[in-house]
Amino acid sequence: MNSQPDTPDLANAGASSDIQAGRYYGRGIPYLPIEGYPGKLIAIEGTDGVGRSTQIQLLREWLEVKGYGVIETGWTRSPLMQPTIELAKSSNTLNKLTFVLLYATDFADRMEKEIIPALKAGFVVLSDRYIFTALARAGVRGVDRLWLRSLYGFGIAPHLVFYLNVDVKTLIARVLAARGMDFWESGMDLKVGDDIYDSFRAYQSKLLKEYGSMADEFHFRVVDARRSIDKIQEELRKQVAAFLEPGAASKSDG
Amino acid sequence: MTFSLLHATDFADRLLYKIIPPLKDGMIVLADRYAYTAFARDATRGVDRQWVRELYSFAVRPDLSLYFRVPIDMSVDRLMARRVKLKFYEAGMDLGWSTNPVESFRMFQGKVLDEYDRLVEEFGLEVVSAVGSITEQQRIVRGLVSQQLQINHVEIPDEQPA
Numbered sequence: 001m002n003s004q005p006d007t008p009d010l011a012n013a014g015a016s017s018d019i020q021a022g023r024y025y026g027r028g029i030p031y032l033p034i035e036g037y038p039g040k041l042i043a044i045e046g047t048d049g050v051g052r053s054t055q056i057q058l059l060r061e062w063l064e065v066k067g068y069g070v071i072e073t074g075w076t077r078s079p080l081m082q083p084t085i086e087l088a089k090s091s092n093t094l095n096k097l098t099f100v101l102l103y104a105t106d107f108a109d110r111m112e113k114e115i116i117p118a119l120k121a122g123f124v125v126l127s128d129r130y131i132f133t134a135l136a137r138a139g140v141r142g143v144d145r146l147w148l149r150s151l152y153g154f155g156i157a158p159h160l161v162f163y164l165n166v167d168v169k170t171l172i173a174r175v176l177a178a179r180g181m182d183f184w185e186s187g188m189d190l191k192v193g194d195d196i197y198d199s200f201r202a203y204q205s206k207l208l209k210e211y212g213s214m215a216d217e218f219h220f221r222v223v224d225a226r227r228s229i230d231k232i233q234e235e236l237r238k239q240v241a242a243f244l245e246p247g248a249a250s251k252s253d254g
Numbered sequence: 255m256t257f258s259l260l261h262a263t264d265f266a267d268r269l270l271y272k273i274i275p276p277l278k279d280g281m282i283v284l285a286d287r288y289a290y291t292a293f294a295r296d297a298t299r300g301v302d303r304q305w306v307r308e309l310y311s312f313a314v315r316p317d318l319s320l321y322f323r324v325p326i327d328m329s330v331d332r333l334m335a336r337r338v339k340l341k342f343y344e345a346g347m348d349l350g351w352s353t354n355p356v357e358s359f360r361m362f363q364g365k366v367l368d369e370y371d372r373l374v375e376e377f378g379l380e381v382v383s384a385v386g387s388i389t390e391q392q393r394i395v396r397g398l399v400s401q402q403l404q405i406n407h408v409e410i411p412d413e414q415p416a
Contacts, residue, residue: 029300095267105260109256
């Protein structure tokens, strides 16, 4: 329903060339100007079961001890949308388009009600997943990538994006040991087969590929997530410290 | 933004379940409001115009779009005649322009009408004056619809060898 039938302008849809940390990716939210807000947005990305929440919890404690105000925000956690998304997932009426739009609504709510106010007040916002999860999930389901980038043009480019990278073999072992495979994390809605193990493997492989393809475009800092919790945390802290306190970057921190 | 996106979600659901299947079957689909409502309403709420258009780019472009235009005063009078309480969002009360629902409605819907006027040009909406009687309006609508359907009927024999 575009008045111009040609494809949307990539520059406005959020191409890597003009991404600026702390600014909107695309057309933004006109009634919420965000220039000059003192807060910092740090996104921790990675597929299901890669260890994001553990890392965020540790990072948060460390930042708070250092005196930063920290808030966390996470995918589908908006009070407005969480019940709706759960309800929609439990019924069989969701299709890829409504799936994408429900996620986007949840993100918009958190953007307006959590992330932007926190940035304005000078908080460090730790985001458990960010728009890349939505882009990856929709991408493997065949949703137009340019449309997705335009849709998420109201998102703010984080100051740091850590991508916890893992191979599918390590991931499977970890998920099985922790809690088992879940319907959606296995992409069972894609109906590639009845076997949850095979489906999980195929779906997560595609997802990992999709995340990987976004690394350059969105300036991911790729972190090898196959290592121990402590090793990963150490690397995250080092990079976060270097960003937040450039002067004290050389001083190592435990 | 959430207002805009929730409506888009609802629209996508209706498009895929209620609009596309009958179109595929060759039926005529009558849509009471379409994406244009979102374009007008969301822009009035301060959402980026181009963003909303790109958001709805998954929608099917209608073969015929009718816009029933009415002056804001008449709109208010008609609504007040049969309904005392204006709906919160319909009156744009969320924008906080006025605490008086009727006043807020007038301001908000007045701006929405301005947005519709932009859309008439941009998307070639057929304007039907909604000031006249129902019978008069229906006559115009039937004229436009039958014209549209005949155009489609003419195209079919063209594609077949004589």
